[in-house]
Amino acid sequence: MMKTKTAAHAVRLDAREGRLSGPTANLAPGFVQANLAILPRAIAYDFLLFCQRNPKPCPLIAVSEIGDPLLASLGADVDIRTDIPRYRVWERGELKDEPSDVAAIWRDDLVSFLIGCSFSFEEALLAARLPVRHIEEGRNVPMYRTTIETTPAGRFAGPLVVSMRPMKPADAIRAVEITSRLSAVHGAPVHVGDPAAIGISDLGKPDYGDAVTVHPGEIPVFWACGVTPQAAVARIRPDFCITHAPGHMLVTDILNASLG
Known part of the structure; x- marks a missing residue:
């Protein structure tokens, strides 16, 4: 400290x-x-x-x-x-x-x-010269509720919320390698690719934060998000x-x- x-x-x-x-x-x-x-x-x-x-x-x-x-x-x-x-x-x-x-x-x-x-693992992504689109565009990171359920505990349960950063496939592989070492701040992505596979119908309409540009040839990369407990509390x-x-x-x- x-x-x-x-x-x-x-x-x-x-x-x-x-x-x-x-x-x-x-x-x-x-x-x-x-x-x-x-x-x-x-x-x-x-x-x-x-x-x-x-x-x-x-x-x-x-x-x-x-x-x-x-x-x-x-x-x-x-x-x-x-x-x-x-x-x-x-x-x-x-x-x-x-x-x-x-x-x-x-x-x-x-x-x-x-x-x-x-936000903590984004520093490591930026240091590796990987794109972090919401920072490039001056926006809040886009976050989405998914159809993946969390493990209940007492009165708390609810959907997994994810944050998304679009990347080229090679960059996504590198991002997995980097963030897998940072389990204290969400670790490796929980999903890469088709948003519909985890219940997201429109990347342009996040449940929290702001939509960002997804360029041709890029794929969405989804990390577990700390807004998840807010969804559990709301329930x-x-x-x-x-x-x-x-x-x-x-x-x-x-x-x-x-x-x-």
Whole structure:
């Protein structure tokens, strides 16, 4: 863990102080980014089991103490209430708000789960000169619900959500090799090729994020996505929970290089 001020710390301060409201893709290169789910204690154990049984979409980076918004293992001053650019607040499965901080609605029974994010393995793809189309086009990564079911745990179940990056076949093979070494941030792709085989009818209409260009001769490459637990939470419609807005991650002080 780095103790001095880092580029990741600067991103968190920008989010905390309202200067950053957009997606965090390609910000603070070199540092791990994490998805967020904040749940009441009553359902937190079931969610922990869900993550353990579905490690590709839900690779746990950290779990907080009950009611504690500070996660020192991710950075000396990380405050989960303020350090993400945009949150989503849910009540009984309905999206109620997308605030820039959740300090005013924090509760003493809340448990924070930080889950590995594909933005981290994108650094390795870029270093290998592989295309990452949503970064090239200045968009959020496209994400899709699939017909692949996750392994249930307690009250949690639901479809696997995937993120997609189009590549030429040779580049896709190289991407599999690179990301297979990064299991802490989703690992190797779960599917390459025909979107219909996993229940995706139109690449131009993602369920989350933005559509990107697929050039002639390219194939879609799909990785398990950290939005998957959001879909599982939405299915059980808890009275209250908080997630990150898709693409708006916690940037930690953990180095991507430590994950391989």
